[in-house]
Amino acid sequence: MATRPIHEGLFTKPDDPRGAALLAGRCGACGRHHFPAAETCPYCSAETGSVEAVGATGRIFLHTVVQTAPPGYTGPVPYGFGLVDLPEGLRVVTRLAAADLDALESGLRVRLEIAPLCTDEEGNEILSWAYRPDDGAA
């Protein structure tokens, strides 16, 4: 029983000194961020980019609640879903975790959480990310 990320290169590993963060691409030409990181900048087509750790915290821009598991998803339902604005100038599509999904609202401060979402056929724990209302502790 191992633990593995849902996909390589999306977020920092548990022992990363930068802490929990998303791994965004940053274009060497236009300076804009994109997520997930890609070799080619989706804004200006430049291929000189770097990867930066972003989004330890953010604020909810828009949210909803998914009531039924979509095809391929085996995590818990219902679950929160939305767009979170990151301080680095980036807006990301993300799952939203909360003890009370009804408490989600636009503008709410949230914190990145990297945690097991489900298990695969071999019983491995699959790590994914979500944003959760920030209780102020850090």
Added chain:
Amino acid sequence: MATRPIHEGLFTKPDDPRGAALLAGRCGACGRHHFPAAETCPYCSAETGSVEAVGATGRIFLHTVVQTAPPGYTGPVPYGFGLVDLPEGLRVVTRLAAADLDALESGLRVRLEIAPLCTDEEGNEILSWAYRPDDGAA
């Protein structure tokens, strides 16, 4: 364990007084045959057709031998495959059955055979058709 045809409307049933035959469409406008029978004539687009029993016998136009089962096919391999010219003026794509597949040749007289090809998940026998070298008996 029942017996069922591989598809409806392709060939006569075992108790059909017309004997073993393919069920071809015949156009009411241009008079041409097509197989399998369809509501619309593929030659002239007319929709006034009838179904006729054809091809109790025929002659091989072209043939080959399939060595490996293609996807979806669970009958015996190798098996003969080819085009048979029917006396009604029609040429059909068909499986060719023979004790000796090497004996197949163009011009050879063949006879229609409707026989079990495989079984489905529930164990039902699936009837399909083939042409087999005609030994002269009838």
Added chain:
Amino acid sequence: MSARPVYVAGVGIHPFGRFPDLDVTRLGMSAVRAALAEAQVERGGFQAAFCGTVYTGVAAGHKVLTALGLSGVPIVNVEAGCASGGAALSLGAAQVASGQRDTVLVFGMEKMPRGIIRSSFFPPWCEQAGLSPAPAYFALRARRLMQESGVTRSHLARVSVKNHRNGVDNPFAMYRKPCTEEEVLGAKMVCDPLTLFMLCSPNEGAAAVVLSAAPGPIGPPVRVLAATVRSHLPGSALGEHTPMSGLIGEDPPSPTELAAKEAFETASLGPRDLDFVEVQDTDSGREILSIEELGLCARGGGGAFVEEGVGERGGKLPVNPSGGLLSKGEPLGASALGQIVELAWQLRGAAEKRQVDGARTALAHTVGRGANASVAILQRG
């Protein structure tokens, strides 16, 4: 380019719904046969065919024309998500306008499984991470309208009530029962604020259009003034193409805005010249967003548009008098051409109980994966 006029010489439709006994080829055959009959066109009477479809598989359009004995011409299958039919129309219309062909057959069809569309769009990890459900993206857009356009839950429900009421009179629609605002709001919540009655069903159906440089035999003549398709620009995380990120505060023009601008310019018309519209209403919020993006009201004016009943049958600018996708359901490759069929009948004055009085100019609009949007403007005369 001095373009020739492009006429809709004939249209045909297979009802949208569920037809377990008919394969997708049969659906397509039915619509094509009807359109060719209206246009009085047979084999030899059209020089190219375009077939819009998403999930039908290889040689989809070829199978239809083969079965009808109508093959031989160039046949091309066209895919642009839910705008596939619109893309096919734009290609066909351009070939007639440029003089490359005199008559072109454009058709579309689809046979979707029940439930949430399992799109081949997302990589498996996105599905596993819970980031793929289309209704969730629709819900975010609806919520944004609630924040920025004065749209209320009641408005969202009223769009659904309107379209279902319109669909009652459409014999080609899947749902033909009226519903009340209370029923819409009380239906199962799919993704807040969208309830089950605010979302369209992917289903089955086909539609076909014969385009020609000359008017068809059934009058009055109807012309295609413009047929455009455009894809998204980078920058927004809330476009139909659902990238995983975008930039805060940067909202580039959407595919719909790009396609509409090009269509209005080509047609030398503006939103005020329209007598009615058929727009993408995959969900109630999408209809309101479509209205804003097409310039049928001011940005941010979506709530007021619904409140004032502008889009009601008998309103100043009827929206989806056919019942829209909410009552017809959405057979992806066919839906855009189903709109064109409706436009042609309305502009001929032949839409029976659905008729928009005196309709002379109308617009059709779809949005789909890619992201794509298609816009067509048709006019009588």
Added chain:
Amino acid sequence: MSARPVYVAGVGIHPFGRFPDLDVTRLGMSAVRAALAEAQVERGGFQAAFCGTVYTGVAAGHKVLTALGLSGVPIVNVEAGCASGGAALSLGAAQVASGQRDTVLVFGMEKMPRGIIRSSFFPPWCEQAGLSPAPAYFALRARRLMQESGVTRSHLARVSVKNHRNGVDNPFAMYRKPCTEEEVLGAKMVCDPLTLFMLCSPNEGAAAVVLSAAPGPIGPPVRVLAATVRSHLPGSALGEHTPMSGLIGEDPPSPTELAAKEAFETASLGPRDLDFVEVQDTDSGREILSIEELGLCARGGGGAFVEEGVGERGGKLPVNPSGGLLSKGEPLGASALGQIVELAWQLRGAAEKRQVDGARTALAHTVGRGANASVAILQRG
């Protein structure tokens, strides 16, 4: 129609082969990037894009241009079986010729699983009945050539030997090892008379072409004189569309004959004006049949054509100097455009070891499910 000239302003290719670490979007990106670089075209420099693909799924071309930051223009995915790339080329070329667009990006890509292609073409009962294997249909056509065109097993083998030898010099081909006639004849029999070495492998790859009303920056200029696509006529049980029946003695013109006739007429050229050709060689027999159907020799003259070595490199009319599909493999949506890339390089004199001396005019040809055939004629100058 007074058509404008259509230039190949730039071409690019991703090698054909097996690339387990690259998804199909990456393959497409690589080819598109290369073609745009050759043409020195960036975002804003092309007004439409066509993407040929068969099995990639929804919004295939959109994903490529989205990832490259190049979306915004109309993007349409085009499917016509193995002629998909040819169909995309014909649509793009027509838009440039008619003046609708100045510059159009045309690309194609595919990522096929190993082994026999499980086509979505056949209904399940046909597969269950054993009537679906493509190599069996190919074998029947090869056998017909043996009966009617003086083609021998040795001729079939020699086509394979020639193409594999040509492929040795093609860095974009999958198989780059020469083989002998004995090896080809002694390879595993797939469907008599076709052995494993006489059949091409479906594989992975991408190719891209920038079409423009003006010559590209890399000279000498190369023009598309014609790019046609046609579907089959009813009547033959041995066409690529594999209907289950046909009429004895009625052999209507094949899609290839229809597409070639139209292309030669459009280009005001004939077979004698060609310096080399790239033709569909899904199997060795198909290459010989293509030669006959394209009018490169008399009907029934296929055996003599091979016997006399006409199609050898250095022969009177080199056939598949790239190595053809037999050495390149066949990524369905990309294969026709891979031919165009080869033609462009050859006509510029930039084909390195594969160069056909002094090549000025060439033809490319594909055949695919539907049935479809595409023919393109390109010329330097």
